Amino acid sequence: MGIKIYGFWRSIASFRVRVALRLKGLPFEETPVDILSGEQFEPGYEAVNAERVVPTFIHDGHSIFQSMAIMEYLDDIQPEPRLLPEDVKERAYARSLALMTIADAHPLVTPRIRNHLAKTFGADVKAIEEWGKHWTTEGLATYERLLARRLPAPFALGEEPGLADICIAGQVVTAQYLKLELNTFPTVARLAGRCFEIPAFATSHPFEQPGFKTASAH
């Protein structure tokens, strides 16, 4: 197939794409772009991704950006195993769940936001961490309210893990970065626990990436 991604160990959007590829059994190569040191703003990378974000997904020379667009594309080119259910109402529910972190909770805690808070409001490390905890907790609370109304059985949409589970698991990884307790979000915690028992999720976890291991060794 010839799939290449530009990603970063800490990027939750890169995590989502990694899991999706592994659930589908599609081999890929990942090239790291260090978004903490600002490598995404270098001209060479802008030619790859005009938005200067990770991940970028390249399939036989064709580029796609935005993790949700990439995951939908994977379902379009190789429907089985499905990331999105076939039933239209179920598809809509899966997408709604996915977008709660993709469009609401996660955009608020990315490096560019943290840097801008420091620059604009003089936010220190502690204030930036509190900002991250606030919005990440909001996201977890929303998921808990929703999953309590329709319990995972055992995954968000049913028997098999898919788009919604990937995105919820990513929200839980953000909580891990911030050392947030999940006690008050038991349904979310159980779902994420179930996900990380699956090799596609476990091997895609940020702490399992070579970049994290190198960074931690210093």
Next chain:
Amino acid sequence: MGIKIYGFWRSIASFRVRVALRLKGLPFEETPVDILSGEQFEPGYEAVNAERVVPTFIHDGHSIFQSMAIMEYLDDIQPEPRLLPEDVKERAYARSLALMTIADAHPLVTPRIRNHLAKTFGADVKAIEEWGKHWTTEGLATYERLLARRLPAPFALGEEPGLADICIAGQVVTAQYLKLELNTFPTVARLAGRCFEIPAFATSHPFEQPGFKTASAH
């Protein structure tokens, strides 16, 4: 069909859904939820939308939230006229463009963020406006770079307006709120101009909603 939405005149996500419904010729009723005064946090609305955001889309009693999930659902239940192209690579491009505002630019300028900046960092009206201008300009600049690489002909994906155009037009409405000049984003400005010549876009513009007219009359 029995379509109802809970929306708000100023909500860009509500704008997107309104345009999508009108492009498809689907009649709907809209119930306003004043997100500036915090009506979305009242218990009655939480029963409708556990995420406490607008819009909520209700079709024959079934609820869907998140504007992107709603627009995809509309394409699933009534494919013509299409919001997303049929070709898988083109679909991915449309979704990538849509998500640049849905997942990156727009989440940063919503009322809950503005309120949290004031509460946490003591940001005043001017500082909050500057925050909004910064991220809205970033979003416009990204669109300009991308559209310059593949010029709209005349819409982002070709002959007909669709998902990407709706989202780009919404980003331009945010710029209008902030009175940003579009001179440096000529391709974006031309595309949005073309969109707002179409009745589905023009009648869905926030300034054309009854709530805006009532608010301005005071």
